[in-house]
Amino acid sequence: MKPISGSPVLTVSSSPHIHCGRTIKGTSLQILLALLPAAGFAVWHSDLLALRVLALSCIVAVIAEAGCLKLMKREIESDNYTALLCGLMFGFLMPPSSPWWLIAVGSSLSIIIGRMVFGGLGGEPLCAPLVGWAICKVSWPELMNFDMSMLTSELTYPLSQLQNFGPETLDEYSLKSLLLGFQLGGSGAAQSGAILLGGVYLISRKIIRIDIPLAFVGGVSIAAALFYTISPVDYALPVYHILCGSTLFGAFFLATDSSSSPVGHFPMIAYGLSAGILVIIIRVYGAYPDGVPFAILLANLMTPLFEKIRPKPFGGITNVHLQR
Amino acid sequence: MNPIFSLTPSDRGPVLRIREQELSSALTISLEITGLKPLVSRGELVAKGQQLCVDPANKLPSVHSSVSGKVLDLKKDFILIEEEGDRLAEPLKFNNSDSVSMLSDLRDAGIDVHGFKQGCTLIINAVPKEFGIDGHRFLIEEFNHIMSEGLDYLKKAISPIASAIAVPEGMAWTLPGCTGHEIDPVYPAGLPPMVVKSVTGKEMPPDVCVIDAATLYRIGRTVHGKQPVTEIMVKVGSTLFQTPVGTTVGLLTSKAGFSLSDGDRVLLGGPLSGRAVYSLNHGISASTQAVTVIHGGDDPVAKDSPCVGCGECVLKCPARLMPNMISRHAEFGFFENTQNYFIASCFECGLCAYWCTAQRPLLQYIRLAKKELLDKPILEDLRK
Ligand code: SF4
Ligand code: SF4
Numbered sequence: 001m002k003p004i005s006g007s008p009v010l011t012v013s014s015s016p017h018i019h020c021g022r023t024i025k026g027t028s029l030q031i032l033l034a035l036l037p038a039a040g041f042a043v044w045h046s047d048l049l050a051l052r053v054l055a056l057s058c059i060v061a062v063i064a065e066a067g068c069l070k071l072m073k074r075e076i077e078s079d080n081y082t083a084l085l086c087g088l089m090f091g092f093l094m095p096p097s098s099p100w101w102l103i104a105v106g107s108s109l110s111i112i113i114g115r116m117v118f119g120g121l122g123g124e125p126l127c128a129p130l131v132g133w134a135i136c137k138v139s140w141p142e143l144m145n146f147d148m149s150m151l152t153s154e155l156t157y158p159l160s161q162l163q164n165f166g167p168e169t170l171d172e173y174s175l176k177s178l179l180l181g182f183q184l185g186g187s188g189a190a191q192s193g194a195i196l197l198g199g200v201y202l203i204s205r206k207i208i209r210i211d212i213p214l215a216f217v218g219g220v221s222i223a224a225a226l227f228y229t230i231s232p233v234d235y236a237l238p239v240y241h242i243l244c245g246s247t248l249f250g251a252f253f254l255a256t257d258s259s260s261s262p263v264g265h266f267p268m269i270a271y272g273l274s275a276g277i278l279v280i281i282i283r284v285y286g287a288y289p290d291g292v293p294f295a296i297l298l299a300n301l302m303t304p305l306f307e308k309i310r311p312k313p314f315g316g317i318t319n320v321h322l323q324r
Numbered sequence: 325m326n327p328i329f330s331l332t333p334s335d336r337g338p339v340l341r342i343r344e345q346e347l348s349s350a351l352t353i354s355l356e357i358t359g360l361k362p363l364v365s366r367g368e369l370v371a372k373g374q375q376l377c378v379d380p381a382n383k384l385p386s387v388h389s390s391v392s393g394k395v396l397d398l399k400k401d402f403i404l405i406e407e408e409g410d411r412l413a414e415p416l417k418f419n420n421s422d423s424v425s426m427l428s429d430l431r432d433a434g435i436d437v438h439g440f441k442q443g444c445t446l447i448i449n450a451v452p453k454e455f456g457i458d459g460h461r462f463l464i465e466e467f468n469h470i471m472s473e474g475l476d477y478l479k480k481a482i483s484p485i486a487s488a489i490a491v492p493e494g495m496a497w498t499l500p501g502c503t504g505h506e507i508d509p510v511y512p513a514g515l516p517p518m519v520v521k522s523v524t525g526k527e528m529p530p531d532v533c534v535i536d537a538a539t540l541y542r543i544g545r546t547v548h549g550k551q552p553v554t555e556i557m558v559k560v561g562s563t564l565f566q567t568p569v570g571t572t573v574g575l576l577t578s579k580a581g582f583s584l585s586d587g588d589r590v591l592l593g594g595p596l597s598g599r600a601v602y603s604l605n606h607g608i609s610a611s612t613q614a615v616t617v618i619h620g621g622d623d624p625v626a627k628d629s630p631c632v633g634c635g636e637c638v639l640k641c642p643a644r645l646m647p648n649m650i651s652r653h654a655e656f657g658f659f660e661n662t663q664n665y666f667i668a669s670c671f672e673c674g675l676c677a678y679w680c681t682a683q684r685p686l687l688q689y690i691r692l693a694k695k696e697l698l699d700k701p702i703l704e705d706l707r708k
Contacts, residue, residue: 007574007603007604007605008584008585008586008587008588008604009586009587010584010587010588010589010590010600010601010602010603010604011587011588011589011600011620012589012600012601012602013589013600013625013626014599014600014687014688014691015591015593015595015596015597015598015599015600015672015674015687016595016596016597016674016675016677016678016687017589017591017595017596017598017600017616017618018328018595018596018618018678019625019626019677019678019680019683020678020679022636022679022681023681023683024629024632024681024682027634027681082632119630120630121630121632122630122631122632122633122682123630209635209639258632258633258634258635258681259631259632259633260633261633261635262635263633263634263635263638263639263646263648264635264638264639265639268635310644310646311644312644313643313644313645313666313669314517314521314527314528314642314643314644314645314669314671315517315527315528315643315668315669316527316528316669317666318666318668319663319666319667319668320668321528321668321669322663322667322668322694322697322698
């Protein structure tokens with residue numbers, strides 16, 4: 001039928017005709033907001049050193065993504081802030097004293113190898129910032145070692161103290177000072193209290209689900225408690241494992257990375273638990289003082305397996321309903 | 325809870341009768357006849373209740389004129405009738421002898437009897453399909469006897485082994501001869517597969533028929549008055565109308581106080597499962613229960629963006645599917661693969677696309693894949 005003249009031109013669409021309003025851009029902005037307190041703490045603790053790291057890392061990531069998209073002849077989508085977020089998370093993992101080129105290389109590799117070679121946003125099989133981090137860690141271990149790169153700082157790195165001198169050294173860190181970030185570590189990742197605040201904010205805004213962080217922290221606690229009960233003199237209390245290093249950053253921000261984490265409640269919990277347990281295993285037996293990044297990368301690799309755990313579909317495993 | 329998912333019926337307000345409204349000209353109705361064969365021609369005078377179109381394949385219900393008038397225009401998809409005179413069609417004859425002819429009599433009277441089977445469990449669905457689609461509250465509370473009459477006829481026609489009525493929690497609605505079932509009034513609990521599950525405890529069992537309360541009323545009205553139903557209850561926004569079948573959505577929305585402009589959407593049904601019309605001259609059909617207006621720019625529309633893997637769709641899907649994976653396969657034309665993700669279990673509630681962070685048109689992809697699978701059956705067991 002012809003619309004009678006003067007009648008409005010209606011938009012047609014097929015159902016559902018409404019959307020909850022949640023967007024990729026909004027989600028990244030919320031996560032960026034949640035990271036702000038930790039970034040502030042990082043800058044404060046490092047006398048502005050971290051500011052340089054974080055800013056450079058963000059800028060490089062955005063440029064790297066835009067460059068790749070240009071090469072791939074795709075629309076530039078920097079305005080969804082996911083590259084910025086990836087850059088910031090990479091910067092959070094780096095020592096505040098890192099040389100500029102290390103940040104530039106790591107941040108761009110996070111985007112290129114971590115994301116773009118897999119087809120861009122949404123294709124990442126591994127948490128992208130961790131990919132850049134792992135490359136740097138393996139290639140320039142001395143620069144990525146917090147004790148060696150941060151000699152001038154009065155702060156110390158609790159996890160290497162724990163690895164080298166045993167759990168009694170941890171007594172010098174009060175829980176309050178750990179929460180306030182008086183420890184060496186990744187620029188933002190070591191700000192446990194601020195990270196926790198950001199994580200709780202994300203959960204309260206329903207940006208991330210509680211499953212993965214809870215299971216992750218649970219995994220860390222259970223494994224650490226197990227070791228601690230075996231021998232309290234050799235192993236640290238679980239609470240130190242949670243507050244030292246990047247455990248909380250991993251739990252709330254890295255492990256929950258949308259495309260590399262599994263979907264579904266049960267797979268999410270299994271994934272979080274595995275990653276958490278791996279953290280402690282690496283910290284106890286591994287060469288790296290902080291097991292979080294590698295634990296999450298390993299758990300990422302298991303994501304497809306976890307996703308195989310699916311409930312039966314409505315109406316059973318069959319497609320006969322198609323004809324009805 | 326998000327109010328758009330609430331299925332608790334609203335309190336009864338006044339019913340606006342379109343015929344009692346001031347109309348600037350004679351009422352013009354527009355009936356959709358897609359797929360049907362017209363029995364009248366342009367310029368012909370028709371009586372109220374006269375059969376206008378039938379389905380040559382005897383599947384779809386026929387369409388009747390809801391007014392006495394003159395056929396203004398006849399298109400492939402629409403018949404336009406202008407009201408004039410007060411002719412009334414001959415009463416319908418119901419042949420109560422056997423089930424097949426009872427059902428085909430209903431179809432000839434404009435009732436969709438598709439899927440009614442002998443000896444099934446019959447469920448009357450009185451749960452609103454979506455938020456605000458609760459015009460049947462009036463029918464159940466005022467015309468219970470008409471519904472019973474419809475139920476008696478239906479029982480004779482399909483001799484169900486059991487009959488039940490599903491009502492939203494807290495509503496004391498009953499029908500003689502039906503066991504009552506209260507349903508937690510949260511979308512998508514009012515969609516037939518969910519109602520069946522709550523009542524029978526089984527998921528997609530083959531031997532259950534669901535009929536909604538408004539249709540049961542229409543059956544009752546038809547057999548009671550021996551005339552096809554010409555006036556129905558339609559909820560437009562928050563106003564309940566009693567109006568002839570075929571009343572244009574333009575008239576209804578303006579009487580309900582909406583002013584429409586370019587880019588707005590008008591839906592037959594609700595925002596999650598309704599169907600958009602492209603013209604204000606589109607008339608409501610006998611089975612329409614609501615007209616929804618969505619003003620342009622209120623919400624972001626679906627985008628062609630990649631899935632970011634957030635998993636919201638998977639967590640929200642009441643059919644426990646992975647809409648993300650189904651849509652990824654459908655997007656690139658691998659329709660057969662979607663069966664590995666049990667696409668057939670999707671009952672098109674639309675929640676996945678409603679919640680998708682990437683605003684992907686998930687249900688739209690699913691529908692596309694279903695259609696492709698039906699048109700070109702791949703697996704042996706899908707062939708009829
Ligand atoms: S429309 Fe989406 S959410 Fe609803 S049943 Fe289908 S796949 Fe699941
Ligand atoms: S909700 Fe959208 S973006 Fe998230 S997993 Fe599902 S399809 Fe992907």
